Amino acid sequence: MNPAVDVEDFSIVPPGHTSRGRLERVLRRGDFAVTAELNPPDSADPDRVFEQAEPFEGWVDGINATDGPGANCHMSSAGICALLTRVGYAPVMQITCRDRNRIAIQGDVLGAAAMGVSNILCLTGDGVQAGDQPGAKPVFDLDCMSLLETIRIMRDEGRFLSGRRITEAPKLFLGAAINPFAPPFEFRPLRLKKKIEAGAQFVQSQYCFDVPMMKAYMSRIVDMGLDEKCFILVGVGPLASAKAARWIMANVPGIHIPDAVIARLEGAKNQKREGRRICAEIIREVRQIKGVAGVHLMAYRQEELVAQIVEESGVLAGRKPWKKEPQPGDQALIEAAAEKARILRKAVTQDKEGKS
Template identity: 50%
Template sequence: MLSLRRWSVRHAAGLARVYRWGARWAPRLAPLARGLGLARSERWLRPLERAGKALLFDCRMCGQCVLGHTGMACPMTCAKQLRNGPCGGVRADGGCEVRPQMRCTWLEAGDGQRRAGSVAAPWLAPLDRRRSERSTWIQVIQPEPDAVPVTRSAPPPAPRLAEPLSAFDAALQDALRGQGFAVTVEIAPPDSPDPAVLLARAERFRGLVDAINITDGAGGNCHMSSVAAASVLAAAGFEPVCQVGCRDRNRIAVQGDVLGAAALGVRNVLCLTGDDVSQGDHPEAKPVFDLDAVNLLGVLQGMTARGTYASGRALEQAPKLFLGATANPFVPPYVDRVDNLERKIDAGARFIQTQFCFDLDRLRAFLDEACRRGLHRRAALLIGVGTLPSARGLKWMAEHVPGVAVPDAVIARIAAAEDQRAEGRRVCIETIHALQRLEGVAGIHLMGHRNEATLAQVIVDAGLRSPLSNPSSAS
């Protein structure tokens, strides 16, 4: 089956011609299908369609086929069922984050698109789950008047970054509209209902950062919810970024959570697809992935700009959200990463935070293309940086955390140092200074699990903020 899937991608150009020919001639069968009855016609067509597509494409009969848009690689074979991939966890060899032995579906899709001479896939709509196990070709023969389109139009455009959103402006947006170098930091919420631990971690960064990200079950591990933790920070006078992943919620739950966060003063929302559950502390859990990050952005931007839920039902009052997303320039497919970034910006992202940057050459190639398209003027690009206490820890992260790429030279440099912790900080600071000189970089996003003291010191030592502005620096 896998060999036939790869054969289909290799012959995407020829299969695309057959596909277009069929789509052109299929409507001529509409009178016959109506005469037999559409339900009966579909019963006859469905097993033929299932057998043929399963053989060539490992089809899962989602009822909303998009092979013509994805280089003959079926998105349903993606372990996260992304409609707008790839995710940020693709392995260095091109393996899937969830199933390492399988090549990433979206690498296959990119190969197929290039062979067929087609442009990058458009923004694909979320699945209409009601159509599961139904024929797609019956819709081509006789379109249904209420069928949900497989491609999606963008919601009303969000203002450019330089424009004020309205009176609800978030402090993070103000910082990103300015000419300075923005700083955000990521902290994990506690394994406790007591907010004191969370507030103590955040207090180290008061006056040192423009916003604090709260992770949402990072790595598939359970903690206090991002919505609750971000609300605690907002009430304490911090500027939180609430991370919202698609792994654990369907489209109903995620809209309710974000609406609740907005009611509690949270304005900044980072939209994520989410990590694989098998690597976390609940590997037996069922992943949801009803939406992907692009479609989550579209849903939340529609709530903000149109004042409607994804269903079209009107909200009594629209939430005022400043939306962000992630990007990973450091893992395959390198050539398609800017396309994915552009889709997220089209969907409503106004700030982007990247994975850890240890490879400036990879980043420069990504930025060159992003700037050529003018994406840095539509969204603020915050580059991920951080440090670990040892070369051993850094190597472990590179080998076991999908999406993190660390050049061997960086690991060797830190391993050779007498004080590895101090050398790691120096590498991080040097990276920050290099980023300050790159066109398109609006700031940095600091990461490091429960490493708050070191990250706060890096901010000061890099000259980004004064310790005098942080009351907790004297403690």
């Protein structure tokens, strides 16, 4: 496929899509997608958000805005997404069930969609005990599964959970999380099946440091035919040092780092550089696994490395994700893309006329 600058028509939902967003288009046309996680600021200054998003520009197809990660208080995901959409970024809004009940969440979904959010990732969220305010009331009115179903009902049936009508249904691409690296392992693929039934169209996984384990999981997913119903993005990230890796293993449940990876970091002269290399290698390896549709980069406090890692891994194969200002040499590509957008718009109008 030709490298295309992303200047399509985003005011319409293309046929076969459920959102207007860029991420869904990238995945549906079969490109290997890259998403990254934004470190939410502890600040009311919008520029902090834009600074955080800047290093991802031109390298990722979606930016995840976390919702109180680790049960720690930060700027809300809805706020971050509202800022990002102003500029033109494609945010993936994360919603957890920890802090808000079904009334608040459904309201947030409408608000976010109105602000131009096209992608929502449905999570249960960490327990309040994990964060900086363990005395908070854990809400958990919904869980990730019923959250998925709730938003799917809002989108597809145009009504709230109560049955009340929504005048303009939100156009959304729904995601969920998977963790193939935590027990009970036999249950994990079945749980993904459940999530797909509930409405998941894409999933982002927990950090993958153990590629053989991911392969084993994916072979079951492919056997069950789930990779055809859902886009699977593998979570990856650079380890800053062997010490950091050990700390993660001891303190963060659900992340599995093989001893070989830690030993390799330990033996390296420059551990940070080695961590980056390992990450790029893992990306290249998971790219080869059947059923994997993309990667999700979580480079916590090393966001500046994302561009380098993506380039080193070569997974974009010359494709250039959206950036604020296209380079002068991109003019021809812009025109080609605009032409494509015109054709697409025509197809949609014809499709609509055909229906009515």
